Amino acid sequence: MSFASLELSLRHQFHRESGPSFWEAHRNHRLSHTETQPSDGISSLQPAYQSVKEQTALLKRTAFHFAVAGGHVSVVDFLLHHKARLDMADQEGNTALHLAAKNGHSEVVEILLGQWEEINDLNQSGETPFYLAVEGGHEKCAELLLEAGSDINVSTQNNSNALQVAIQNGHLSLVTFLIDKNIDLVAKPEQKNSPLHLAIISNNLPVVKSLLDANHDINSLNHRQETPLHLAAELGNVELVEMLLKSGCNLRTMDKHGKTALATASRSHHALIVDMIIKAERYFAMKQTHRAHGSNGSDFSVSFKQDHNTQTKQIRSSLWNLAYNQLKPREWKKLAVFWKFTDEQIKAIEEQWTAEISRKNKRKQPRSCPDADRQRRHR
8 A cells, every 4th residue: 555545545534523733743754754934835724724733843752652652453464564653752751552542542552562562661640551551540551561561669750659549539440450559558758648537638449448358558648647547527517427437546645736636626617527527536545545444345337427216316415414504614624524524525515616606696696787897996
């Protein structure tokens, strides 16, 4: 087949998908990948064509790049047969393998792996083809690249790795896949958050569960010395806090400001989270006491979320009535001390109570009369 016939065939196949950009790249490919200057007549072309041409020249992509990125297997095979160069990178440092992996074309990835050994090449952002496959959620491509010897733990220039980007993008199946392949769960010193912190920030309960099941350190610290519980408490996510509490996280760890997770929840006015953490602290203290006396304590499945059982509601209503209507101011503190609540727990309870009263008073406060305001100012 002559080159003119190839060009005609490719034009027919890519016209809808690639437009003028493909053909400008294709012309560059024919000219041995050398950068060419526009002809004198290029200024007469339509602005849209000129824009696409400039974009293509900027990326410096060849016809082979476009065929790979588009997943056009027959064209990839044809260009490889005609000695297309696999080592050519575009302006962003992406090789053909990067582009195939990024766009999820597993068949093309498989073809390229048969002819190209530099599978851990980095683009200008420090990303490997494997990282791009995971980032895009392309599990089949990631599996092929890993089987071919890709580095599973390599980090990008932004200190992100495959597990972190899978978590941030919500790719649960890839998170499970990476864990099964023994990816490192420990954050490097230059990484601000551990995988578990990122899963908490993303509010992704299934990913949190997968990481905890894989024995991720539940008490790992991020760059602000916060545990995952600190973040969940600050977010006010009941389900995340419940999972961390039931998994036995450390409740006494302080962040760089000296705040525990309880103090964080209290400061954020998440009353339900404050209640849950106090329940957990008291429950685990009770278990420790029972253990010291040779008893394993209760073996029922405990929950720290608010109990909506009818009997529990009645007890809670009676206690609220006692605290609000029967006891004098500050007498509830004496009762809390008698029941062995800690100072921090009492402070957190008080903060939630005063915040609630303040909100109620603001809602009830009548709008002042402008004339009365003026009279007060002139007194």
